[in-house]
Amino acid sequence: MAKRLTFYILIGLVLGIVVGLVLNGLLDDGTPAAAARLKSIAGYFTIGTSVFLRLIKMIIAPLVFATLVSGIAQMGDTAALGRVGARAIGWFIGASLVSLSLGLVLVNLLRPGVGINLPLPPVTADAGVATAAFSLDKFITHIVPASMIEAMATNEILQIVVFSIFVGVAITAVGEKGQPLIRAVDGLVAVMLQITDYVMRVAPFAVFCAVTATLAERGAGVIGQLAYFMGSFYLALLVLWAVLLGLGFLVIGGRITDLVRYIREPLLVAFTTASSEAAYPRMLEALDRFGVPPRIASFVLPLGYSFNLDGSMIYMTFASLFIAQAYGIAIPLGTQIAMLLFLMISSKGIAGVPRASLVVIAAVLPVFDIPEAGLLLILAVDHFLDMGRTATNVVGNAVASAVVAKWEGGFDPREPVAIEPPHAPSGGPAPQAPDSLRQA
Known part of the structure; x- marks a missing residue:
């Protein structure tokens, strides 16, 4: 299934490019009426993308x-949980600093903005991106959910992580009484997969x-x-x-090349949809097949989705x-x-915020006396840039995940890169999750 899905996604990408450019070439005559017509057509195509992303949000x-409750229950003690968390956060901070620094160095070397001939908007213009200054107290209080139901309804990943940690630790603490819940949670993992x-x-x-809508409305000229x-x-x-792969090689050795092979499908999904959430379920499965223990x-x-956005980091300094x-x-x-x-x-402070990179940039520019309206220069191509930074995330x-797994004692046995799901006979049992995700 995985190989076929990757192939079909590539076909969808190529067809989207062709159809989008053809529609733009046929209908765009430079008039406002044509632009409005293309925007309307793009809106119809966007329905398909919106439905898919809503389906993804439904399962996240x-x-x-x-998966988090099951993983914590498998750790067996809070000391292991604290150790894994500390190592993960330490890696995240280091990776973020590397990404930001690299963006700063390369934008000074490549100087892509020097001599640009696009007409710049007035300094007083508004870029149309909602901003809010970073607030430590709001950030810290936002981490803790006031209601688990609200956190799940709004897909607040960090709040879900906090609640899941409490549940997982509590299940471990009550011992035998918590075993039925562990089996239920493991069953829920299989169902969600x-x-x-x-x-x-x-x-x-x-x-x-997604690709058809973007290119039909904007055309190749904006690129x-x-x-x-x-x-x-x-x-x-x-x-x-x-x-990043070089640093990974220093820790896990030549196995880093296998990691790239195992994550190619979620990587392609993230790139083509510009959505990290869309890649999350497949990432869990790919890491499991690669040998990263499910508890890790x-x-x-989930922590990485809030604190380890390397592609977004490099974009912030670069842009x-x-x-x-x-x-x-x-x-x-x-x-x-x-x-x-x-x-x-x-x-x-912006985990879960739509177009979070633009929001942070818009908030930071005025602090350093750079006109916020400059964002208008990159808004037109932000979707194409978002594809790359999402894949990098x-x-x-x-x-x-692989590095922390190595630090925590190594990997489980590898499974094939792509597993064809068993085809059960009519009325038979549904396909099961990988063995390592079904362990109690």
Whole structure:
């Protein structure tokens, strides 16, 4: 199933590019009426993408809760939980600093904003991105859920993680009395993975709709106008991939190349849909087949979705300084380092915020006297940039999970990269989850 799904997603991507460009070429004559017509057509295609993403959101909360509670119960003691958490957070902080620093260095070397000829908006213009200053008290209090039902209804991953930790630790503490709950949670994991299999069959169609809608409305011209900026940023992402995989190699050795093979499907899903949530269920399965123990992956991965967004980190420094270059604003090195640290802190308060990178950038620009309206330069191509940074987030979290697993005693036996689900006869039992996810 996995190999076929990857192939179908690639077909959806190619067909989306072709259909989107054809629609734009046939209907776009440069008039406002044509633009409105293309926007309307793109809206119809967006329905397919929206339905798929809503299906993904439907399964994220119960899947995170079930896998995390099951993983904590398998750890058996709170000391192991604290050790895994400390190692994961330590890696996340280091990876974030590396990503931000790399963005700062490469944007100064490549200088994509220098000499740009696009007309810049007035300094007083509003970029239309809602912003809010980082608030430590709001961030800390937001971590703790006031209601688990509300947290699951709004897909607040960090709040779900906190509640799941309490439940997992409590189940471990009550001992034998908690065994029925552990079996129930393991059953819920198997059910959610089966639902994931159903939902992912819609992914190729969703990818086709997403790409078609974007290119039909905007056309290829918008990419050409900022081609150097986009090319520079994707080069920066490739460098970051090399650094992250290199650091992973230092810890887990040559097995890092196998990790890339195992995560290629969730990586492709993340890139084509520009949604980390869409890749989450498949990431859990891929890491399990690779050999990361479920108790590690189910704990590290949800934390990584809030604290280890390496692609978003590098984008924040890269895009912020690109806008400054586009305006011709010279920023001293000391100020750039201060911006890096400011972004490091403020980015931790926006877990779960849509287009979080743009929100943080919009909040940071005025602090360093860079016109916020400069965001208008990159809004048109943000979707294409989001595809790359989302895929990079997946790579960063896969490496983090593998590294923590190595530090915690090593890996489980590997399973095949792609497993064909068993085809049960009519009325027979449904396919089961991988063995390691069904352990009590």
